Amino acid sequence: MNSVFDRVLEIAANKGKNLSVLDYVVGTGMTAVKLSSGNVGVAHLLRDELPSGCTLFDELFETPCTLPEFLKLGYIHHPITVSLALAAANALVNAELEEKSVSQSDIFEILNIQENDIVGFIGDFKPLTSKLKDKVKGLLIFERHSGEGYLPDWAIPWKLKECTAVIVTGTTMMNRTIDSILNSVNTDRVVVFGPSTPLVPEVYPDVVKAIGGARIVNPELAMKVASRAGGTKNLYRLKAAKKVTLIL
DSSP states (O other): OOOHHHHHHHHHHHHTTTOEEEEEEEOSSEEEEEETTSOEEEEEOOGGGOOSSSOSOSSOOOSSEEHHHHHGGGGSOSHHHHHHHHHHHHHHHTTSOOGGGOBOOOHHHHHTOOTTOEEEEESOOHHHHHHHTTTSSEEEEEESSOOTTEEEGGGHHHHGGGOSEEEEEGGGGTTTOHHHHHHHOOOSOEEEESTTOOOOGGGSOTTEEEEEEEEESOHHHHHHHHHTTOOHHHHHHTTSEEEEEEEO
C-alpha cells in the first residue's frame, strides 16, 4: 500500500492536472510554492538533514512547470525536494476547503484530554506541551534529535502504545514515518497537526480524529516570509496564514 504522503501526491496530481507551478522559495525553515491559480502552500524544511556543501543540486528546478511534474519531486528522497512537493500539494488541497467544514475547536477539546491521560507527541510542539505539563498523568515526547525530556524516535514502536492520546507533527509526511507511527498507536484519539499537514481527509486511517494545518491567506506575503528565513510563527503573526482544523 502506498504511504499517506504518496496518496497526497497522487490526489494533488489528479486534481491539479491543469495547473502549473510558477515559482518557489527554499528558506531556512520552510519552503513555499506558488501555483498558477494564485494559491501558495508551505511546508517545513528538515534542515538538520540537509547534506553539507554550498551547492546542493547541480541543476535547479525550473519553473513554470506543470503541477503533476513538480510533484514528482516528492519521490526523490531529499529534504528539499520532498518539502517542495508537499508545499505544492498544500497550495492546492488546503485552498479547496470550504469554510463551513472548518472546526473552531481546540485540539485538546477534540481529543478530550483528561488528567489521567498519557499524551504522546511526535515532535515537540512547545506551546502545546507546556500547556499540558503537570495537567496530565504523563507526557511522552518523541524527537529524532536527542534532548532533555525527549524519547528517541526509535522508541516509538513500543513506547507509543502507552499513550492514550497522540499528537503527530505533519512533518512526518516528508520522511514517510507517519505510516509506521500511525500503525504503532494503541488509541483512536490521534491528531495530525502543524502547518505542513495536508488537509486531505481521505488519506488518513480511522485512528486519526482530526487534522490541523495552515491555509495561506496572503500568498505574496507568505512567499516573502519563506524567502527571508521566516517560519510558522512569522506566518501567523503577520497574518499571512491562518490555522485550520478539520474533524474527521
